Amino acid sequence: VRCTSAAEVADAIARLAVRGAPAIGLAAAYGLAVEARRGGDVHAAAELLASTRPTAVNLRWALDRATEQGTDAEALERFADGLARAQLEQDKAIARLGSELIAPGSRVLTHCNTGALATGGGGTALGVIVAAQPSHVWVDETRPLFQGARLTAWELQQEGLSFEVVPDASAAALMARGLVDAIVVGADRIAANGDTANKIGTYGVAVAAAHHGIPFYVAAPLSSVDPAAPDGAAIPIEERAEEEVLSALGVPVAPPGANARNLAFDVTPADLIAGIVCEAGVMRPPYGAAIARALAARPETGVLQDRDT
Ligand code: MRU
DSSP, X not given: OOOOSHHHHHHHHHTTSSOSHHHHHHHHHHHHHHHHHTTOOHHHHHHHHHTSXXXXXXXXXXXXXXXXXXXXXXXXXXHHHHHHHHHHHHHHHHHHHHHTTXXXXXXXXXXXXXXXXXXXXXXXXXXXXXXXXXXXXXXXXXTTTTHIIIIIHHHHHHHTOOEEEEOGGGHHHHHHTTOOSEEEEOOSEEETTSOEEEETTHHHHHHHHHHHTOOEEEEOOGGGEETTOOSGGGSOOOBOOTHHHHEETTEEOSOTTOOOOOBOEEEEOGGGOSEEEETTEEEOSXXXXXXXXXXXXXXXXXXXXXXXX
């Protein structure tokens, strides 16, 4: 997908041509650089880009850091390049740290897509899974848009890992049969207390995992943390078009005239999360203190400068 203006990037983000919290932050940063290059209004472009998807805080975080650089095209492009390099490094650290949580021979379940296609780097939760080399991966198909079946399955094929795509509704049944040893998912926004918004269906997986005593981990960079949101109730949840639920990839499944509710994300309470893996380490409950410490230790911009690489 070739974008030559911020409006085209905003459209690509809104229709999920690029999706996944870190990847949309990165795309938006490049969107500003492209807009500056064509002589457009960078601040208006930032507002347009920020309005596309409300839940992933990486989008707003990247736009705020980018506009701090000014409106010069070269400076904005340098910032976006630095962000891309930083995400690669962060993903590597997350994969290494998170893989230590997964015992050899584990069967791991994941939800949505958190691989390279979602970050621009090596992936967060899926990066952890690939680094851990589990014996099997259960891939939730991730209704209504099938990020699991379409993207995660493809990425696992490239990695040569053993996996099966499963309907979202079967995750609890797989746990009840003793077929799941650990769960790793990504995040769109982590509140200051550790409550975590992620793709709709994640919360149900976490509830079932708690019932079955299975560890449920979140893997995400610190740019997914929103210290201004005290808890999950403060996280805005995107609602998308009814048609995404009433049809499956364009094929109508519900009768004409049926209505649908399409919450794109849900919030998993911190007390259901065994650990949050970020580039600085594995945070454990109580998350409030651990998150505050990790944010305080983070470099000012969270973006690598040329001299850092
Ligand atoms: O609607 P999407 O496909 O952008 O949702 C993506 C997710 O929920 C991911 O789990 C999250 O953004 C983390 S991606 C590393």
